[in-house]
Amino acid sequence: MKIAIIGAGFGGMAAAYDLRQAGHEVTIYESAGYVGGLASGFKEPHWDWSVEKFYHHWFQSDKYMLGLIRELGWEKMVLFPRPLTVMYHNGKFYPFDSILKAILFPGLGFGLDKIRFGFVGLFLRLTNNWKALEKVTADSWMMKWAGKNVYEKMWKPLLVGKFGPFYRDVNMAWMWARIKARTTRLGTFEGGFQNFASLFGEKLRGMGVKIRLGAIVESIKREQDQLWVRSDGTSEAFDKVLVTTSPNLMAKLCPDLPENYLKGLLELKSMGAVVMVLSLRNQLSKEGYYWFNLPKEEGYPFLALVEHTNFVSKDHFGGDHIVYAGDYLEMGHEYFSMSDEQLLERFLPALKKFNPEFSRDWVKKVWVFKTNYAQPVPLVNHSKNIPSIETPIESLYFASMSQVYPWDRGTNFAVEIGRRAARLMLGEKK
Numbered sequence: 001m002k003i004a005i006i007g008a009g010f011g012g013m014a015a016a017y018d019l020r021q022a023g024h025e026v027t028i029y030e031s032a033g034y035v036g037g038l039a040s041g042f043k044e045p046h047w048d049w050s051v052e053k054f055y056h057h058w059f060q061s062d063k064y065m066l067g068l069i070r071e072l073g074w075e076k077m078v079l080f081p082r083p084l085t086v087m088y089h090n091g092k093f094y095p096f097d098s099i100l101k102a103i104l105f106p107g108l109g110f111g112l113d114k115i116r117f118g119f120v121g122l123f124l125r126l127t128n129n130w131k132a133l134e135k136v137t138a139d140s141w142m143m144k145w146a147g148k149n150v151y152e153k154m155w156k157p158l159l160v161g162k163f164g165p166f167y168r169d170v171n172m173a174w175m176w177a178r179i180k181a182r183t184t185r186l187g188t189f190e191g192g193f194q195n196f197a198s199l200f201g202e203k204l205r206g207m208g209v210k211i212r213l214g215a216i217v218e219s220i221k222r223e224q225d226q227l228w229v230r231s232d233g234t235s236e237a238f239d240k241v242l243v244t245t246s247p248n249l250m251a252k253l254c255p256d257l258p259e260n261y262l263k264g265l266l267e268l269k270s271m272g273a274v275v276m277v278l279s280l281r282n283q284l285s286k287e288g289y290y291w292f293n294l295p296k297e298e299g300y301p302f303l304a305l306v307e308h309t310n311f312v313s314k315d316h317f318g319g320d321h322i323v324y325a326g327d328y329l330e331m332g333h334e335y336f337s338m339s340d341e342q343l344l345e346r347f348l349p350a351l352k353k354f355n356p357e358f359s360r361d362w363v364k365k366v367w368v369f370k371t372n373y374a375q376p377v378p379l380v381n382h383s384k385n386i387p388s389i390e391t392p393i394e395s396l397y398f399a400s401m402s403q404v405y406p407w408d409r410g411t412n413f414a415v416e417i418g419r420r421a422a423r424l425m426l427g428e429k430k
């Protein structure tokens, strides 16, 4: 078969790998000038490693991602340090990434609230019945079972931070999946995620996959028993096509999809993200903390502060200290239209809260990355609204972050859904 894949993110490349191995002719169209999609990175001339545009790490439970790396024979290039994640309480930050640290965290006191927090956490770790949990919102479930205090201190900031105005609408299965699939050790690839993506791209090319970079797909149409992919003013015919873009873009590329399927795509909600990356002359967190969870109500202008070089060594970046300040935001939020300079003015004063000695002359360089598709928003009974991978148009397939539910988006699940789509395209069930 002659197959086209739209998108050279982790999902598209994983699908290409399996389809090519099964002996098919595969072409990937990628609008960017590089592979890796949302997990791609960039590099300064004096850095040995790349930095992800949007902060990225793996969990030890990411079995699809780690399994693929093992198949490729690159497992020695995966590193799993144990960086420190901290929670805010009364103007201070406390480590919060193990059961012991959770017990010692003063934010919940040491009485009934802590016991409820522990039991709810344990229950969510042990249960597999996410279908029951998707029937209720995380807001109402947590209020009932964890209690007002625990919910408001621990879980509500997370929901508000990730989902902004939709935080009350997100279902409890999302929270379950987050708690279920996380580990304290966090993983990365030698050279950064972009190094993995580039090596994978080279591997695919070596196998005979055509990767067309800078190729923006404009439309996909079914005519004369074939699917026609239009890019750069010309159309090429394929037997099967897999699209790995956002649902919105899928709807635009394939307007001939039946109304029901199109409506389903367009009704899916998602959040965008704005992330600033700064290279600094000095370490920001003297304690060596990696990930700061920040409550919005305390006036921080972003949701997460992530000091990347407290996760991987600054030596890979010529001694630069790399810090991310990021937020998930609904489209139309002012951050999407602000210039990089305006955002810097908004963000800089907050950095003193992490280190009072911080001053503007620590900043060597600043980059800002924005995406309108960063985090799907799963509402109550969301499983009924997931678009099928096999679309109603014959031989046209769709696999995106919005379909990995009940799991939360991530490169691990991009690999899983990409490979699942490949199996369907090959006529294998599951």
Ligand SMILES: Cc1cc2nc3c(=O)[nH]c(=O)nc-3n(C[C@H](O)[C@H](O)[C@H](O)COP(=O)(O)OP(=O)(O)OC[C@H]3O[C@@H](n4cnc5c(N)ncnc54)[C@H](O)[C@@H]3O)c2cc1C
Pocket (backbone or CB within 6 Å): 006, 007, 008, 009, 010, 011, 012, 029, 030, 031, 032, 035, 036, 037, 038, 039, 054, 055, 056, 057, 058, 215, 216, 217, 218, 244, 245, 246, 249, 273, 275, 326, 371, 373, 374, 375, 399, 400, 401, 409, 410, 411, 412, 414
């Ligand atoms: C802020 C943020 C933090 C994250 N943190 C983590 C993390 O810590 N760990 C983790 O594992 N995951 C994380 N993720 C999620 C992870 O990046 C995604 O789940 C994953 O990269 C999705 O892969 P994909 O292949 O499905 O889609 P994408 O990576 O979006 O790939 C789709 C590709 O399609 C291309 N494309 C779009 N339109 C067209 C067109 N018209 N023609 C041709 N090509 C087109 C795009 O350029 C892109 O390369 C994070 C994401 C964000 C936004």
